[in-house]
Amino acid sequence: MVDTRIAIVGAGIAGISAAHRLYQNGFKNFVILEAKDQIGGRIRSIKFDxxxxxLGAQWIHGQQGNILYDFADKNELIADLTKDFGLEANGFFCTDDGDLIESNLVRDLIVYVDEKKEDIRNIDEINFNVFEYFRAAFDDFVRSRVDSEEIIESDLETINLLRKVFxxxxxxxxxxxxxxxxxxxSSLSYIEWHNCFGTVDLINLKNGYVSVLNKLVEDFPFENHLRLNTVVERISTTFDYTSASIELKLIDNSVNSREENHFEYFDHVILTSSLGFLKANLTTGFFDFDLPDRKSAIIKALGFSAxxxxxxxxxxxxxxKETKGFQILWSNISDQHSYSMSEPKVLNDWENQAQKFPSWVYCIQGFDRVYNQPNMLMAWIGSYGAKQIESLDDDEIAECLTEVLETIVPQSCRLIGSVIAKPSKIFCTRWNSEPYVLGSYSNRTLEYGHLCSDNHRHNIEILSEPLRYKDIIKPSIDHNLQTKSDWPLIHFAGEAxxxxxxxxxxxxxxxxFREANRIIEFHRSKLKN
Structure with a gap:
């Protein structure tokens, strides 16, 4: 057990959790290889003011059945749930003309489509286009509020408002x-995902998400097992007539490093790379062998955007004082691109329609207040806008968003006499440009749904299934390595x-934890035999 050599690729929460579990069970001959100069992966907390x-993961999502919540709660890392819960998509609803919308129709429609979202789990069909589903629900809601046989001017105003809310x-x-x-x-994004219920859905951490990582690494000599700035450039297998192992080609990524490539050998590798990285590197030579067809197909089909x-x-x-945020109800939404969040064929299509702002701005949902940051607002941006913004410098983004706020925030929501000045500091994430992430997190696409049988859990089991020796090299009938054909060489972990x-x-x-347990149980079963 002690001599089993293990590499963990990636020092995000999956990699650190695997290391923690291995160490607690007596497997101490492991190394964590992290390409960047810091731990955390898609957890990135920074101290400010x-x-x-x-900059990465924002909240713990839910309580019941959530192992991360249990860990954080046990170690007193969680903020006061009675007052410091996460705020998202909350606050004043404002048009891009600066009008405050206080109509009950706003909440009525949001509640209605949210209920329809929950109903997806009860539909027999498991893979369908969710935009068309929500669009049909929206049409039903409009029909319930407007007499379609005799539409008057006030009805048109109601329909226009509802379209903005939708x-x-x-x-x-x-x-x-x-x-x-x-x-x-795919509707599978709502069917497969499990909500951890509780009194609070979005849970803040008192001292940042990094406090979870810091607490995890307290239980073992983490620094002795960690190598930062270490890039895994290629994964290969090596074998002779008595043993099999994995060869990793490593590159020192630190500034001013003159060290050339070198190779190291392991009995097991736990690969925690993001799905975005796997999708981009299926055929680049990162794997010096072909992945099984089904595993490759699942990696290609799953969604991973920014x-x-x-x-x-x-x-x-x-x-x-009472502001919880500013949610934006955009106008001029008759265009199909803006309605479905499909990218315009020409990036300046928005401007051609006399829009007020660059196209990426219309991918912003709104501005939320930030936990323990009384002078700060935070904007979420998705779709093609999330990628477009990454090519802009921070000053350009700050200038544009100041203009957006000046346009949308009604005078009644401002302190008396307040002019919205340019922010003195801006922090903008660029996850799609991170070479070892290439996006944010995974989802279930229609293409993925087409691969599913009645047992759609089976696809993710295939994705997470380790590559065994027999999956990579087919030993001949008289090969001494026949006895090692079931040895799990490369393990797959990470949120996806x-x-x-x-x-x-x-x-x-x-x-x-799952992949560490798999290695632990494998060696325990060997000892029994």
Missing amino acids: NNWIE RWFIIYEVIDNSCDNLREL INKVYLYFDRPFWI TDFEFYSTTHGAMQSG
């Missing part, structure tokens, strides 16, 4: 699912490999 902001809902779902547009998203966040820090708030909790940190944590 004596508190924290999250598009806000579509932007919300695009961001929540980290997809490019809902036309490509969402980004922009934090705006103001020297003093311009908003009134969890069936119920994909897209979450607790799914990533669970996957790291």
Whole structure:
């Protein structure tokens, strides 16, 4: 057991959880290989103004059955749930003409389509286009509120308002699912994902998400097992007539490093790379062998797109005390592209329609207040806008969003006499440009749904199934390695490999524990035999 040499690729929460579980069970001959100069993966907390902001994972999602919540609660990492719960998609609903919308129709429609979203689990068909489903629900709601046989001017105003609210809902779902547009998203994204119920849905951490990682690594000599700035360039297998192992080609990625490539050998590798990285590197030579056809097909078919966040820090708030956020109801939504969040064929199509702002702005859902940051607002941006924004510099983004806020925020929601000044500090994420991430988190596409049989759990089991020796090299009938043909060489972890909790940190944590347990049980069973 002690001599089993294990590499963990990636020091995100999946990799660190795997390391924690291995060490606690006596497997201490492992190394964590991290390409960047810091741990965390898609957890990235930074200290600002004596508190924290999250550039990556934002909240713990739910309580019941959530192993990450249980861990954080046990170690007193969680913020006060009675007052410091997460705020998302909340606050004032404003048009892009600066009008405050207080109509009950806004909440009525959102509640209605949210209920329809829950109903997806009860539909016999398991793989259908969710945009068309939501569009039909919207049409039903409109018919219930408007007499279609005798539409008067007030009805037209009602329909126009409802269309704006519906598009806000579509932007919300695009961001929540980290997809490019809902036309490509499968109903499986709502069927397979499991909600961890509790008193609070979105749970903040008192000292940033990084506090979870810091607490995990307290239980073992983490620094002795960690190598930062270490890129795995290629995974190969080696064998002779008595043993099989995995060969990793490693590159020192640190600044001013002159070390050339070198190779190291392991009995097991736990690969925690993002689905985005796997999709981009199926045929680049990262794997020096072909993955099984079914596993490759699932990696290609699963969705993995980008969402980004922009934090705006103001020297003093311009908003009134009771503000929870500003949600934007965009106008001019008759265009099919804007309605479904499909990317315009020409990037300046928005401007051609006399839009006020660059096209990426219309992929913003709104501006939310930020936990423990009283002078800060945060904008979520999804779809093609999340990718477009990554090519812009922070100053250009800040200038544009200041203009957006000046346009949408009604005077009644501002402190008396407040002019919205440009923020003094901006933090903008660029997850699609991160070479070892290439997006945000996974989703279930229609293409993925087409691969599913009645047992759709089986696809994710195939994705997470380790590559055994026999999957990579078919030993001849007289080969001494026949006895090692079932040896699990390469293990797959990360949020995308969890069936119920994909897209979450607790799914990533669970996957790291799962693969560590798989190695532990494999060697225990060998000892018994």
